Amino acid sequence: MLSLLSLFVLFIISSYVVFHEKKINKIQYFLKKIGNILSYKTKKVPLSVNFHFTRKCNYECGFCFHTAKTSYLAPIEDSKYALKKLADAGMKKINFAGGEPFLYPKYLEELMRYCKLVLKVESVSIVSNGSKIKYDFLKRNKDYLDILAISCDSFDESVNKKIGRGTGKHVEKLSDISHWCREFGIKFKLNTVVNAYNKSEDMNENISKIAPFRWKCFQVLILENENGGGEGALRDAREFIVTDQEFEEFIQRHSEQKCIVPEPNNLMKNSYLILDxxxxxxxxxxxxKTPSESLLDVPVEKALMQAGWDQEAFIGRSGIYDWSKQPSNTCGNNQAKELEW
Incomplete structure (x- = not known):
């Protein structure tokens, strides 16, 4: 027979299970994430892919490092074929980017739905300048979009104009989109490139008001054949460069923002898996940017070997986080930040 002490211990455990089921689920979630990370460190898995399906853009950001060298758009079935191969190889998150992805809303919408409904991808996200996003698009696709990231480098429109980001209504549209995301349960994210024109700006008040669940702050990056000003480059971003110290000062000025995720050049350059x-x-x-062989022609594993992707750096920069939809979108109640690795 069980002793009184054993019965007491069983009672305590059963009570914990009944009343703290959510905590147990969270522990299981952590254990699963740890297991995933250990496996990713021993084998390259395209867990999170950034698909820049177009280079065309309606903005002229002076520091852009993925410039409009071509106007090519792959046939939709080719893109689906490549995404299927990636999902079969372990892709859990797809991020659609550009250029400006909302220049092709029907193309974007079809790929979003394909990834969610057919491939069962955990997370679909988009990075956009926001100018072409419409309320009806988000309403129609709210079930197929987990994260919408908008690029905003300043809350001073005169600075945005100097950078080349819009014509004076960028911040107003940003505010509208943040409200739409909350209405439709889409996680709202903000991307900021820290550069020579905004390095001294204090954005704390505006960030607190707009309350993204995640605020990525990038140090402006120079890639020779994109924005380095040399032969073959379409941009010369050298006037936008900030020192490591200037970048760190910007981060420290905004350190009270719990949603902030700093990305200096040494973390950013090789930690993103970019599909062109x-x-x-x-x-x-x-x-x-040296291209690998196309996924139309070779297996994912071979293309990954040519990608120069630093998987450990991806994990180290908190590339794995809670990237599926959650009820809260606010910076002050940032669930995603708790789950970063």
């Missing part, structure tokens, strides 16, 4: 418009990974290890 020709369905090739882009290798940035030599300060340019």
């Amino acid at each position: 418009e020709y369905l090739r990974f882009l290798n940035c290890t030599n300060n340019d």
